[in-house]
Amino acid sequence: MSFTIKFRNFEPIVLDPLPEDDDLEESEMPVDVAPKPVGTLLPQEIPAKLRKEGGVLQQWKMK
Amino acid sequence: MTTKILVLADLHGGSKYGVATSDWVSDRIKGRSHCLEMLEQFNRVRDDVGKVDRLFLLGDLADGANPKEQGKDRIGDDDDQVEMICQLIRTVRGSPKIRVVEGTLYHGGVARLDKQIAEKLGAEKDQLGNSAPKFWLGNIDGVRFSLAHKITVSQSSWQYRTTPLALRLVLTRLNKQEDPSRHMVLIRAHCHTYQGVFFKRQMGVTCPGLEARTPFGEERNPENNPDVGGLFFDVSDDNYHMQPYAKSIDAKVYQL
Numbered sequence: 001m002s003f004t005i006k007f008r009n010f011e012p013i014v015l016d017p018l019p020e021d022d023d024l025e026e027s028e029m030p031v032d033v034a035p036k037p038v039g040t041l042l043p044q045e046i047p048a049k050l051r052k053e054g055g056v057l058q059q060w061k062m063k
Numbered sequence: 064m065t066t067k068i069l070v071l072a073d074l075h076g077g078s079k080y081g082v083a084t085s086d087w088v089s090d091r092i093k094g095r096s097h098c099l100e101m102l103e104q105f106n107r108v109r110d111d112v113g114k115v116d117r118l119f120l121l122g123d124l125a126d127g128a129n130p131k132e133q134g135k136d137r138i139g140d141d142d143d144q145v146e147m148i149c150q151l152i153r154t155v156r157g158s159p160k161i162r163v164v165e166g167t168l169y170h171g172g173v174a175r176l177d178k179q180i181a182e183k184l185g186a187e188k189d190q191l192g193n194s195a196p197k198f199w200l201g202n203i204d205g206v207r208f209s210l211a212h213k214i215t216v217s218q219s220s221w222q223y224r225t226t227p228l229a230l231r232l233v234l235t236r237l238n239k240q241e242d243p244s245r246h247m248v249l250i251r252a253h254c255h256t257y258q259g260v261f262f263k264r265q266m267g268v269t270c271p272g273l274e275a276r277t278p279f280g281e282e283r284n285p286e287n288n289p290d291v292g293g294l295f296f297d298v299s300d301d302n303y304h305m306q307p308y309a310k311s312i313d314a315k316v317y318q319l
Contacts, residue, residue, distance in 0.1 A: 001205060001206070001301050002301070002303065003305065004302060004303070004305070005259075005261070005304070006304055008308075010308070010310040012311035012312065013312055015275055015315070017315060018096065
């Protein structure tokens with residue numbers, strides 16, 4: 001068995017930076033995104049159910 | 064016999080910098096995200112490789128709560144992220160067998176989004192019944208694969224990026240994770256760039272992601288251009304071909 005590697009040249013892309021979040025409508029901003037003082041838990045340590053109920057992260061719905 | 068394997072990682076679905084399908088991106092979000100640009104890159108790889116027999120998904124498939132961006136990059140909640148990524152993965156042709164390794168805690172969270180995605184997609188389970196282990200070591204077509212998400216991203220000049228990969232290949236051999244009768248392919252992700260180290264019977268590569276430049280990345284290492292794409296393996300007639308899809312996202316240059 002032998003390894004072979006096929007190299008292809010992919011042209012790089014450049015993307016325009018995204019607008020600042022401040023431009024978003026307030027109702028659609030991710031409110032209260034900073035961790036609240038729920039014990040010493042980090043956001044990812046909060047049970048999903050609590051997060052979904054808005055305990056820590058206000059869910060930012062797309063539609 | 065021919066076996067085709069596609070490797071994807073770091074899709075970060077649910078982040079405005081990650082991949083998302085147009086159904087999940089409102090008109091307003093389109094202009095405020097790079098989701099559809101990343102979708103174009105996903106489609107390019109998927110369509111170029113065609114039907115595949117196996118699909119390796121190496122973690123951070125959904126972006127989760129992502130406290131490192133303070134949640135500001137979210138375009139959907141956890142359930143939406145999982146559903147959207149599953150829909151996207153199902154567009155890979157060939158009904159491949161899927162194997163998932165789990166990514167980072169700060170993206171997957173306690174809800175373990177990568178595992179949720181693995182279960183929804185019917186991914187293969189390891190010997191302990193886990194469909195998204197942190198690490199998988201196994202044999203496919205006479206080659207031994209070592210799959211995991213995380214690898215350190217060396218930024219020092221003389222070591223640069225290949226050192227962490229080479230170190231893992233050495234440890235793989237020292238700790239007898241290799242099979243002397245087989246070639247060894249070690250794949251990692253997490254760094255969002257493609258690089259590889261190659262020896263006669265060993266290969267160590269990192270898989271590009273599908274996420275654009277992020278504020279977190281530019282704060283830590285603005286000189287680092289992320290690569291988007293994936294890896295493709297084609298085994299036929301005792302030859303192991305590997306093709307990286309690695310398209311650099313260069314920094315924007317301003318003319319004053």
